[in-house]
Amino acid sequence: MPDQPITITMWSDLSCPWATLALDTLHAEAQRLDAEVVVDHRVFPLELFNKMATPKHIVESEIVAIAGQLPDLGWRLWNAPAHTYPVTMLPAMEAVQAAKDPVVGGLAASDQLDTALRRAFLVDSRCVSLPSVILDVAGQCPLVDSDRLADAIAQGKGRAEVYRDWAEARRISVQGSATLFGADAEPLHNPGVEYRWSKDVTPLDGGFPVLEGYSRDWVAALVDAKA
Numbered sequence: 001m002p003d004q005p006i007t008i009t010m011w012s013d014l015s016c017p018w019a020t021l022a023l024d025t026l027h028a029e030a031q032r033l034d035a036e037v038v039v040d041h042r043v044f045p046l047e048l049f050n051k052m053a054t055p056k057h058i059v060e061s062e063i064v065a066i067a068g069q070l071p072d073l074g075w076r077l078w079n080a081p082a083h084t085y086p087v088t089m090l091p092a093m094e095a096v097q098a099a100k101d102p103v104v105g106g107l108a109a110s111d112q113l114d115t116a117l118r119r120a121f122l123v124d125s126r127c128v129s130l131p132s133v134i135l136d137v138a139g140q141c142p143l144v145d146s147d148r149l150a151d152a153i154a155q156g157k158g159r160a161e162v163y164r165d166w167a168e169a170r171r172i173s174v175q176g177s178a179t180l181f182g183a184d185a186e187p188l189h190n191p192g193v194e195y196r197w198s199k200d201v202t203p204l205d206g207g208f209p210v211l212e213g214y215s216r217d218w219v220a221a222l223v224d225a226k227a
Contacts, residue, residue, distance in 0.1 A: 004036075005038045005108070006035060006036065006037045007037075007038055007040050007107070008038075008180060008222065009040045009042060009180065009181045010023065010026075010039050010040070010041060010179070010180045010181075011042045011043070011044045011165070011174045011178065011181075012042075012044050012177040012178040013043070013044050013045060013046040013054070013089060013093070013177040014089045014093050014096070014117060014121070014128070015046065015054050015059055015086070015121065016044075016046065016054075016059075016062075016177040016178065017059060017062040017063050017075070017122065018062060018177065018178055019177045019178035020122060021070070021193075021214075022178040022180065022191060022192075023039065023115060023118065024073060025192065025219060026039065026180075026219055029216050029219035029220065030219060030223060033219070033223060035223045037223065038108045038111050039111045039114070040107060040110075040111075041096050041097070041110060041111065041114050042165045042168075043093050043097065043162045043169075044165070044166075044169050044174055044176065044177040044178075044179070045089070045090065045093065045162060045165070046177060047088060047089065047090065048166050049166070053087045056078065056085055060077055061208050063075055063076075064077070065195065065208065065210060065211045066211055068211070069211045069214065070214065073122075074123055075122045076123060078125050080125040080126070080127070084125075085127070086121070089128070089129070090159075090162060091128075091129055091130070091131060091153075092117045092128040092134055093158070093162055094153070094157070094159050094162055095113065095134045095138070095153060095158060096110050096117070096158070097157075097158035097162060098152040098153065098157040098158035099113045099138075099152075101148075101157070103145070103148050104144065104145050104148045104152055105141075105148075106143075108143055109141065109143035109144045109145075112141045112143045112144060113137070113138055113141050113144050116137045116138075117134065120133065120137050134153070135149065135153070174187070175187060175189040178190060182225050188222065191222075192215040192216060192218045193211070193213075193214060194211070194214070194215075195209050195210055195211045195212055197209060197210070198210055
């Protein structure tokens with residue numbers, strides 16, 4: 001393996017369970033393969049694409065489909081008061097972008113914060129829309145300077161990057177959340193996932209995602225190709 005960490009670019013929305021599954025798999029398999037990997041998080045902001053907050057029942061139908069087959073993830077349905085459910089993920093995704101600044105922590109810190117915010121949302125039912133929650137989570141990330149991050153958030157750092165990524169995702173036709181770019185910029189959309197809809201409709205119309213199989217083999221291929 002190379003001396004420098006392998007950088008993987010991943011486009012995603014922080015609320016997306018499929019993206020969190022990909023990220024969890026990437027980190028776990030990279031550790032198993034003794035490969036040092038850091039993720040460059042690019043934003044695929046679903047609420048900007050869809051012009052609305054991502055509905056809670058859609059997210060939870062995906063959580064059930066994934067965690068029902070992969071319980072070791074430790075995910076749970078939202079168990080805090082309903083009125084505390086995050087209506088937006090933009091502040092959390094902005095913070096992840098702001099953390100890329102070397103004075104805040106750099107790329108590895110950004111990846112660590114993104115992972116921690118996803119866990120706060122999917123496991124701990126925390127409202128990661130709130131700066132106070134974001135900073136509390138950041139304070140538990142050893143690579144993140146939470147005081148510098150607080151300054152960055154106060155200055156609106158990270159917002160321009162979110163909108164930049166939204167524009168670029170449309171320009172290069174990113175398939176969705178999550179899309180990872182491997183060797184020669186070959187995109188991997190929801191790698192390893194085999195799923196279908198219970199009906200020929202989305203959850204908005206009464207259908208449910210059914211996870212039929214999941215393979216982690218894509219990580220070894222991606223890491224080897226990048227190396």
